[in-house]
Amino acid sequence: MDLKSQLTPILAVTACVGIALLIVSLFRAPANHMTLPLFDEVAPEGEANGGKSLLDGVVTLPSPDHAGNLPVEAALAARRSVRAYSEGPLHLDEISQLLWSAAGINCTETGYRTAPSAGATFPLELYLVVGDVVSLSSGLYHYETEGHRLRKVSSGELRTDLYAAALQQAPIRDAPALLILSAVYERTTRRYGRRGIQYVHMEAGHAAQNVYLQAVSLGLGTVVIGAFDEERVLKIMGTSSDETPLYIMPIGRL
Numbered sequence: 001m002d003l004k005s006q007l008t009p010i011l012a013v014t015a016c017v018g019i020a021l022l023i024v025s026l027f028r029a030p031a032n033h034m035t036l037p038l039f040d041e042v043a044p045e046g047e048a049n050g051g052k053s054l055l056d057g058v059v060t061l062p063s064p065d066h067a068g069n070l071p072v073e074a075a076l077a078a079r080r081s082v083r084a085y086s087e088g089p090l091h092l093d094e095i096s097q098l099l100w101s102a103a104g105i106n107c108t109e110t111g112y113r114t115a116p117s118a119g120a121t122f123p124l125e126l127y128l129v130v131g132d133v134v135s136l137s138s139g140l141y142h143y144e145t146e147g148h149r150l151r152k153v154s155s156g157e158l159r160t161d162l163y164a165a166a167l168q169q170a171p172i173r174d175a176p177a178l179l180i181l182s183a184v185y186e187r188t189t190r191r192y193g194r195r196g197i198q199y200v201h202m203e204a205g206h207a208a209q210n211v212y213l214q215a216v217s218l219g220l221g222t223v224v225i226g227a228f229d230e231e232r233v234l235k236i237m238g239t240s241s242d243e244t245p246l247y248i249m250p251i252g253r254l
């Protein structure tokens with residue numbers, strides 16, 4: 001490798017760290033819930049939502065906050081699995097923040113993410129199940145890291161079926177939204193062989209912990225749910241059979 005090719009990734013990472021430090025150093029007041037997200041495509045479904053149309057298709061999420069208001073130590077001190085939630089919908093800026101914390105890009109030059117990934121093979125896919133989120137119609141959405149947007153996969157109430165597929169664990173039925181972390185093992189095992197399977201599980205842990213801490217910072221509650229029938233969950237999701245769902249994370253208000 002010549003000197004230029006060796007230096008390029010180092011310069012890119014240095015640039016990202018510099019930009020991140022600059023952003024963190026700027027104080028940002030807590031964002032009010034954004035009511036006007038950007039949409040690439042809007043195909044209202046005609047469902048009732050306080051008289052407003054719900055959004056569908058591809059939804060560009062509000063930009064994630066890179067500063068926050070809670071020190072990481074405070075989030076660590078408060079982190080707990082939360083399995084009961086108060087009434088009330090989630091907002092799109094909260095969804096944006098949670099998805100970004102799990103699998104969002106934090107360096108546009110490299111495409112690297114908030115959670116580490118073995119060899120940057122990025123085996124995880126992230127889904128959002130919407131039950132009660134302001135502006136979003138119910139259904140399953142796929143999180144597209146590039147572009148920080150959601151793409152609707154299917155419509156309808158999925159929580160009841162997922163609840164049944166997960167030993168009837170109440171948080172899945174009750175939470176206004178669920179995150180599903182799913183893995184495509186091949187992306188990582190192709191490079192690392194059998195060890196890649198372990199790497200994928202480690203990565204799911206990193207992403208899930210980020211969601212826990214982000215939830216604390218937003219005043220929300222979550223729990224990692226690993227006890228479910230993975231084939232049933234995959235069938236309910238109706239996504240590629242190359243994927244294996246690893247975690248369901250209900251998200252709700254405290």
Ligand SMILES: Cc1cc2nc3c(=O)[nH]c(=O)nc-3n(C[C@H](O)[C@H](O)[C@H](O)COP(=O)(O)O)c2cc1C
Nearest residue numbers: 079080081082083166169171223224225226227228
């Ligand atoms: C791999 C794994 C699977 C888990 N599966 C479930 C689950 O199916 N249902 C559940 O309620 N909690 C589940 N949990 C959460 C644990 O029960 C929880 O972390 C533990 O009770 C400690 O509580 P804390 O998270 O509040 O510290 C799981 C945790 C891990 C790490």
